[in-house]
Amino acid sequence: MRGLIEDDYVTEEGEFVINIGPQHPSTHGVLHLKVWLDGETVKKVQPHLGFIHRSIEKMSESLSYRNFIFATSRMDYLAAHINNEACALTVEKGLQLEVPDRAKYIRTILAELTRLQSHLLWWGCTGLDLGAVTPFFYAFREREFIMEIMEETCGARLTQNFMVPGGVMYDIHPNFQKRTKEVLTQIKGKFQEYDDIMTGNVIFENRTKGVGFLSKEDAISYGVTGPTARASGVSCDIRKLIPYSAYNQVQFDEILGTGGDCYARYMIRMHEMKQSVSIIEQLIDNIPEGDFQTKTKNVIKLPKGEFYQRVETPRGELGVFIVSDGAASPYRIKYRSPGFSNLSALPLMAKGGKIGDLVAIMSTIDLVIPDIDR
Amino acid sequence: MNIEELKSSISAILPSAIYDETGEFLNVNIASEELYPLINELRSNSEFDFDYLFCLTCIDWKDHLMMVYHLLSKTHQHTIVLKAKISNRENAEIETVFNIWRTAELLEREVFDLFGVKFINHPDLRRLFLSDDWNGYPLRKDYVDENMISL
Amino acid sequence: MEINKSMEGPLTFPGQVHETADGGILVTKLDDVINWARSNSLWPLVFGTSCCAIEMMSTAGAKHDWSRFGFEVARATPRQADLIIVAGTIVMKMAPVLKRLYDQMPEPKYVIAMGACTISGGPFFYNTYSVVKGVDHVIPVDVYIPGCPPRPEALLHSMITLQEKIKNEQYFKKKIEDVR
Numbered sequence: 001m002r003g004l005i006e007d008d009y010v011t012e013e014g015e016f017v018i019n020i021g022p023q024h025p026s027t028h029g030v031l032h033l034k035v036w037l038d039g040e041t042v043k044k045v046q047p048h049l050g051f052i053h054r055s056i057e058k059m060s061e062s063l064s065y066r067n068f069i070f071a072t073s074r075m076d077y078l079a080a081h082i083n084n085e086a087c088a089l090t091v092e093k094g095l096q097l098e099v100p101d102r103a104k105y106i107r108t109i110l111a112e113l114t115r116l117q118s119h120l121l122w123w124g125c126t127g128l129d130l131g132a133v134t135p136f137f138y139a140f141r142e143r144e145f146i147m148e149i150m151e152e153t154c155g156a157r158l159t160q161n162f163m164v165p166g167g168v169m170y171d172i173h174p175n176f177q178k179r180t181k182e183v184l185t186q187i188k189g190k191f192q193e194y195d196d197i198m199t200g201n202v203i204f205e206n207r208t209k210g211v212g213f214l215s216k217e218d219a220i221s222y223g224v225t226g227p228t229a230r231a232s233g234v235s236c237d238i239r240k241l242i243p244y245s246a247y248n249q250v251q252f253d254e255i256l257g258t259g260g261d262c263y264a265r266y267m268i269r270m271h272e273m274k275q276s277v278s279i280i281e282q283l284i285d286n287i288p289e290g291d292f293q294t295k296t297k298n299v300i301k302l303p304k305g306e307f308y309q310r311v312e313t314p315r316g317e318l319g320v321f322i323v324s325d326g327a328a329s330p331y332r333i334k335y336r337s338p339g340f341s342n343l344s345a346l347p348l349m350a351k352g353g354k355i356g357d358l359v360a361i362m363s364t365i366d367l368v369i370p371d372i373d374r
Numbered sequence: 375m376n377i378e379e380l381k382s383s384i385s386a387i388l389p390s391a392i393y394d395e396t397g398e399f400l401n402v403n404i405a406s407e408e409l410y411p412l413i414n415e416l417r418s419n420s421e422f423d424f425d426y427l428f429c430l431t432c433i434d435w436k437d438h439l440m441m442v443y444h445l446l447s448k449t450h451q452h453t454i455v456l457k458a459k460i461s462n463r464e465n466a467e468i469e470t471v472f473n474i475w476r477t478a479e480l481l482e483r484e485v486f487d488l489f490g491v492k493f494i495n496h497p498d499l500r501r502l503f504l505s506d507d508w509n510g511y512p513l514r515k516d517y518v519d520e521n522m523i524s525l
Numbered sequence: 526m527e528i529n530k531s532m533e534g535p536l537t538f539p540g541q542v543h544e545t546a547d548g549g550i551l552v553t554k555l556d557d558v559i560n561w562a563r564s565n566s567l568w569p570l571v572f573g574t575s576c577c578a579i580e581m582m583s584t585a586g587a588k589h590d591w592s593r594f595g596f597e598v599a600r601a602t603p604r605q606a607d608l609i610i611v612a613g614t615i616v617m618k619m620a621p622v623l624k625r626l627y628d629q630m631p632e633p634k635y636v637i638a639m640g641a642c643t644i645s646g647g648p649f650f651y652n653t654y655s656v657v658k659g660v661d662h663v664i665p666v667d668v669y670i671p672g673c674p675p676r677p678e679a680l681l682h683s684m685i686t687l688q689e690k691i692k693n694e695q696y697f698k699k700k701i702e703d704v705r
Binding site for chain 3: 401504505512519520522523
């Protein structure tokens with residue numbers, strides 16, 4: 001078994017071929033890029049995947065319908081609640097199960113908190129990639145508040161497993177609403193600070209404006225979704241197009257940009273953070289009373305057929321495709337991950353720019369490599 | 375277009391298509407040799423205009439392989455699922471859709487890596503996740519590996 | 526003139542004091558000074574593959590701060606790092622890369638295996654074809670941390686344990702009188 005990575009070499013035309021990764025501080029995981037360079041200009045980029053391929057799809061074929069949800073927490077670990085929710089929704093679609101309203105509200109509030117902490121970490125790491133170290137510490141300071149809420153409610157900071165087919169696992173504790181409102185007040189006051197540090201900065205604008213352009217037709221053809229596609233003008237927010245859980249009861253905007261470059265992608269995520277705060281504020285005081293879970297049988301068996309559910313993660317559209325043949329384990333599970341398609345547009349966006357631009361593009365696409373390799 | 379119009383338009387192009395409406399989307403079952411003309415028409419004809427391929431995968435049904443394509447049109451907002459049956463397990467081959475949707479390049483490489491389906495006219499067909507000298511195709515149901523520990 | 530052998534100073538003092546005619550000379554045990562210097566300035570390598578890397582980044586953040594223990598600079602290159610914290614699952618394709626990084630680090634080097642995936646394959650033990658079931662199949666490990674993912678406080682506890690382990694090392698060959 002060889003994981004052969006060739007050493008750097010020079011081609012006959014005089015181009016340098018260098019390796020970036022797999023161990024590199026700015027690839028957000030283990031991604032190996034082979035880059036053809038002419039001086040400092042990038043001629044061609046070839047990504048190599050598979051350095052964290054943990055065979056989740058094969059493993060899920062031998063687990064039960066309650067058990068297979070844990071692996072998706074580890075797949076895209078920054079959006080663990082949303083991944084778990086997607087799996088639970090697919091199983092409920094197969095069983096045609098109705099989820100109580102209280103569970104829907106709790107699911108949506110936790111999903112928006114997850115989106116907020118994922119965008120905060122993205123903001124910190126973008127600053128770190130472009131050379132600014134301070135945003136990293138500021139982002140992690142805010143993230144710790146949200147992690148504390150997760151720990152009080154679900155028991156774990158990062159890989160929560162709180163969603164089950166039928167609802168949520170336990171009821172929220174009595175202090176949940178008060179704590180969440182305190183944390184939101186603290187975070188809302190910091191948005192101005194983030195804009196002061198990075199958004200208006202001259203160096204930041206020069207490094208991101210006009211860099212990594214992606215047109216609307218290319219975005220649809222490459223299957224790009226999420227904030228990366230919305231910056232090019234593609235309307236693809238699943239929360240608006242096919243609402244699930246409690247999203248049809250809140251007012252929020254789908255933010256579309258026109259620039260298609262790194263700066264537009266950055267601004268869309270900053271606006272999305274504010275939208276998430278506003279969604280939680282609309283829901284937090286109106287959680288209805290009732291059950292938090294619909295009872296299901298101990299051994300869940302889906303009827304024969306195929307079921308597909310799409311949700312909106314902080315990176316884009318996640319699709320869970322379950323094929324069932326009537327047994328207690330799924331016959332085939334396919335996860336349509338958002339990072340996979342977003343990454344396939346990277347060679348197009350990076351061609352013609354410099355190496356520093358390649359780093360800026362990778363950080364604004366917001367890649368999480370275990371999500372791509374599964 | 376609603377489901378009836380889709381069915382009649384597709385039957386006009388390919389009369390041998392079999393429909394299945396039990397699930398959430400309209401499923402169209404065809405053989406693997408008939409895939410390319412139909413799928414090209416679905417993309418280029420402005421009445422269909424299926425410009426977004428959001429899932430491409432393969433299922434192993436023990437005596438045949440089934441390729442599944444989920445297509446969506448952003449202008450007309452209709453969805454369709456194409457299923458192409460590959461009967462020959464030893465030499466599984468099908469046409470590539472890379473020149474219609476660019477997203478298919480990496481998705482087809484993944485199917486080749488894990489199931490062993492060869493895509494004709496694909497620009498760069500090699501393994502994606504596993505190293506180049508791996509034996510076998512892991513997601514097939516008859517895959518045997520002595521390093522794998524089972525319960 | 527009597528030389529007063531092994532007149533011990535206070536317990537925390539790393540040495541023995543010998544008295545001579547002119548005044549007190551401090552002769553320290555060279556082991557203790559070397560171990561003290563090494564353990565209080567271990568620089569980790571930036572290496573994280575999956576979820577445990579996020580908890581490692583949280584430990585580097587402002588709330589649980591690892592630089593107060595000496596792990597100030599996280600180096601990106603293995604040539605200047607002392608410690609590699611393997612955070613995340615190691616897959617068969619990644620194992621040669623990890624071995625190459627470990628070989629590039631200069632002596633003395635230490636390894637912390639963080640998380641259940643690196644101890645024994647973790648949640649990916651059954652029915653997976655590509656996971657290395659434990660990173661000690663590839664490189665020798667000093668400290669193991671259980672958890673999926675372990676809390677930042679657990680990582681700090683393991684770093685302190687590693688510091689205590691280093692303080693017990695022998696550089697010159699001498700007998701250890703009491704083992705902690």
